[in-house]
Amino acid sequence: MRLYLVDAFTSSAFAGNSAGVVLLDEPADPEWMQAVAAELKHSETAFVQVGTADGVPKPLRWFTPAAEVDLCGHATLATAHVLGGDQVFTTRSGLLRCTAAEDGVRMDFPADPPKADPALLAEVTPALPGVSPGEIEYVGRGVSDVLVRLTNATLVRELDPDIGAVARIAARCLIVTASGDREDVDFVSRVFGPRVGIDEDPVTGSAHCTLAPFWAEQIAKAELVGEQASQRGGIVRARPDDDRVWLTGAAVTVFEGTLLV
Known part of the structure; x- marks a missing residue:
């Protein structure tokens, strides 16, 4: 499986928030995804299933080193950056749409006003x-x-x-x-x-x-x-x-490789 490390919400390497991005060809076991996230030790690791038909939203999940979370912005940005900007993901927080922008990637997220x-x-x-x-x-x-x-x-x-x-x-x-x-x-x-x-x-x-x-x-x-x-x-x-928030940020890929286990 392909593995990337991406610095998100920054235009410079070694700044912003670093996320792991794992590209899956098929669904993965949640315990395995949690173990990978714990191994990488980044605040979030995203797992995206890329082996879907054209036009079908890609399943996306996020794990901290300790738990799965319902929503993560910087790891979504990192994933869209790796895959090429214009993406639709299906997640625990519903459909998330990303589009390429001049200054990075723009993401359509649900608003959560306090x-x-x-x-x-x-x-x-x-x-x-x-x-x-x-x-x-x-x-x-x-x-x-x-x-x-x-x-x-x-x-x-x-x-x-x-x-x-x-x-x-x-x-x-x-x-x-x-x-x-x-x-x-x-x-x-x-x-x-x-x-x-x-x-x-x-x-x-x-x-x-x-x-x-x-x-x-x-x-x-x-x-x-x-x-x-x-x-x-x-x-x-x-x-x-309204009930959405558009978030825009830049990202930099700092590593890509192969996950062997």
Whole structure:
């Protein structure tokens, strides 16, 4: 089987979020896919069945080193990049359409806008040492993740979360965000997901299904640019569209080879 490693949401190698992409000619055993993802140790490994008839959506699944997930943006971007931009995938989150764009690949994802939930403050505060309750402007929950808005980007960039406390929050991931601190960035974010085996995800496309509708309402812009301020860092361009979100990013293939087992 063909195996690729792709840096997604970046135009430079060794930045953005790295994903494994495995091309399958037929369906694979989930336990085997989980074992491959654990071996590769990337935040996500995508498994796409390419032996389908023309015009038939390709089955696509995503695994962290610890679990299968319902939606992954950067590994979808990586897969579409490997296969050639214009693709339709059938997934646990429904049909996902990707199209080639001048600046990379544009993906059509389901929106997951958050709903304010002040009661979550008691769970969130212990996970954010050094952040006072007065510096937390918003706490809400989407279907998958909990979203916290802080008063400024510096708090997000310098945050050293208590990962044990993050893991006790009943959500796939904790998204921490603030308004952008550069002219070319509308908002910054970081994403922590110890429950799915990722203490901090470098760049999280699916989190922008929550971030994009939230920030579009906050700053009344149709087209948004988000910076995920992890150590590797990355840029996600987002456009909310009713119950969907268009996410656009670049990608770079850094390795290709053959999976032997």
